[in-house]
Amino acid sequence: QSALTQPPSASGSPGQSVTISCTGTSSDVGGYNFVSWYRQHPGKAPKLLIYEVTKRPSGVPDRFSGSKSGNTASLTISGLQAEDEADYYCSSFAGSNNVFGPGTKVTVL
């Protein structure tokens, strides 16, 4: 059982947008601006897409964007591409710990 809540699945056609939510509490997501998002393909390590709620590491396309309202953070993938079919995980600082969501499987139709 994960500390954060994500929908198990999401889908969209190529070129469309998909938004994934990540709900926590005031002790993690709502309490700090340290939310990150990862994409993971089967058999591979996760890749960092977003950190500090809205920032993108160098090399991550701007079609990935993050936001937060209260205890819920969101990741939006615009212009969905075939390579975006993967599992997506959110993570948050939680004081003495770092917590993850259970992951959302994104399917490109």
Added chain:
Amino acid sequence: QVQLQQWGAGLLKPSETLSLTCAVYGGSFGGYYWTWIRQSPGKGLEWIGEIHHTGSTNYNPSLKSRVTISLDTSKNQFSLNLNSVTAADTAVYYCARRVVVAAIGYWGQGTQVTVSS
């Protein structure tokens, strides 16, 4: 480009100690937090803990009593020890480097660790 290469025993019996080591190539070892994370089908991704190059550590409260993370700055390596393992510790273990708080920018290749009698 920073690369992390990890190794260690992949099959353990209950009550044994899990030991993994991670070597850092292609970047500075100092000034960063070095992290261990595990991933299992049942529990998903789980942060185990981290160590700063100065030796300061932070551990997941749920694992703190069994975990030790250490480093060898002369070899640019850091290690994970988890004692008294059970089947619940079966997972893929990753070594990693965080880029900022709660954001992991670099990952090792992962090591499957199975605990079985």
